[in-house]
Amino acid sequence: MPSTHIPSPLQVVVLAAGKGTRMKSRLPKVLHRLAGRPMLGHVLAAAAALDPERVVAVTGHGAADVAGYLEGTEWASARFDIRTVVQEPQLGTGHAVRQALPELAGDGTTLILYGDVPLTSATTLRALVAASAPTEHAPHGRLALLTIELPDPTGYGRIVRNASGEVLAIVEHKDATASQRLIRETNTGLMAVPTRQLRHWLPRLRDDNAQGEFYLTDIVAMAVDDGVPVAGVAAPNPTEVAGVNSPAQLAALERALQAQIAQDLLEQGVRLADPARLDVRGTLTCGQDVEIDVNCVFHGDVTLGDGVRIGPHCVIGNARIEADAVIHAYTHIDGERAGVSVGAGALIGPFARLRPGAKLGREVHIGNFVEVKNSTLANGAKANHLAYLGDAQVGERVNFGAGSITANYDGANKHRTVIEADVHVGSNCVLVAPVTLGAGGTVGGGSTITKHTPPGALSVARGKQVVIANWSRPAKAPAQAPGQPQPDAPGPEA
Template identity: 55%
Template structure:
């Protein structure tokens, strides 16, 4: 049986922020969320989180998670934090103690730690420059016998480059006994969890040590500088995965993924793009520079030009979007649609082959097939209190600088003369002009292209 205990009570003084440290975001979500996600993948019988600074702000962020929250009203050290959680741990279980400010710890590393059969196993790391860190002292049998702080280490011990990460797996029966004897007779007056290593050694109990392979996995965040560094590490990992999947990145150092990005074959992503939430890019999608895409699905062969913002939208195959387009929630574009520069769509459904290429706002609108909406057209969907819908039929042509005052329907094949303000339904197949007054020209025929 496995319990997981995440220590997340610290204030993070060096963050210089009123926000609890573990709520500062890494890749768009609280660093604690990353630790919780890793914990869940280990399939524990329960997850406990010790919180403190910020009061209920931390548990409120995760109220939908199945987590047992334990408050540490006074932050008196890591040992004290574990003491608060001890009554809620299963006596027969092993507990993996994780840190809420170490967001990049991997499932694989945790599994390696849990494989060790010792009653107490520490996750350690061989650091090139261990100055300032507690050293791991091992005996001839390669068992951990002590953690010696840098200031207390001898010259010989200071040559050791294996350091303590603070992450450990411990048998709950043994943990309970060790915590009873934990003291705070030190300069800080705090209870240090690491003191249990010495207790185990004195009792002749072997202490295991598992070396972590990658430094970012065990790096804690204590400052905004640390936060920025870990953010870059995370993004580099994401970029490396995309490259392995065959994505072409113009510059792997200039991409931000703040959620889940899934990709097909032959996808190209230019510099400065940000992906948030769940985004899917199908085969052959090309994303231009400096686009922001959130919770979107983009179909095969679609091209998104520079500086386009897409939020909670669906785009079909072979579409052309941007530059400087904005697709807001509820937008659905079918295949071969065109949405051009400085066009904003909101809750608009646009059918196959339709074009809205310049300087338009189309909101709460159903657009049929092969419709052309001219530059400067807007759908006036809001009367100051309520929203209303515009319907534009197949093959309609909306002249430039038109206003369609909802609720209104433009019939199939209708033409709206440029500069018209349409407040009544426009009949199918006719030219409707409303410049001062609305006139329908019966029998009017749309001009045909002159063959050369």
């Protein structure tokens, strides 16, 4: 493909009206997730890389849900204008694109995509659009089709060429002759069309075919009749043009995508214990010498610094983990919108939970069954066992004892706890916020702290220990032999 020039203006039509009956779901088909993102999102992300001026989504089943997704936060800052139109009734692909015509401005090129064909790369789309660009022999542009050869093309439209290899038509499987069904080059449905020609061809579509629908592919024959060249652009592999019509197909595409992600990570130098047991449902960026054990799930935006080691069975989302940190097995990190940051050399887990707003400094230790939420832990702070730190500011070298918690919620509002540097909090303590523990202080085990403590002091707040000498525990009554009378039950005065 010698040219990558994209004719301007570029507009994109995404067909997203299908019900997806075989998905057996109330959710519109194009909103089913692949690698953590709706299929429609994958399509739009690839299109966005071409910098279109406008995207028009043709909706139908679940139109309100699809429109809600397009208006949501993921696309709120999109550089292109997003519009939706509704196809009702649904009378075929040609009829669907016809609904988008009033939203297409000017001339240039229109790229037609499908919301349930999620993995076409931006590189392939760029080549497809470039193939439609005007040339000396086609001053008004060309109709460019994305095609692929399949071992078994049953059910797909066939690409019909003349003796010199020029595309003459696309014949749908149900309308194809026996000889045409032997053709293995098939139509993917994706095409780039000069917008001016698209306006001319769509009103001429007819529904006199086996399905009684308006086929978009019929514009190929119209282009040939009008002397507009038709270019065929080969897709690099079947995964890029695979559509989804069932949960099984979605699962197969998920595995194909995850295998490609794993391969890309391996080529970057990431050590994967087993590439087949990795799930990336967002963006994973890795430095050098990163190691990832089996059955880890990454979602949202995750960055792993040089030398980071991730143990088995971890779930990590929206987090930045700095160099040489170790995340032990079964740790759950989810930053959501606030994010989580883990400092260099930190040790986290096993079985730890970091929630949104957790910001850990260098060499912080968060041990088994410790939960941190909306809290900052300075360099060298430790909470090694069975603890909760919520809405807290923890200073350097603090040691937070096993079973201790910050009681940050009074039933109506959240309050902060400040633990200054070098404080030692004993086991099974409750720090009732708002409260500040002065630097270098110590809190005795089992204390409930409700007032600020001064620096360097020992603070103890617990019930006085009582010792009763020579105390006997209650004993059970001796068992009675069968048939012997049982002692009377105690009366009211007992």
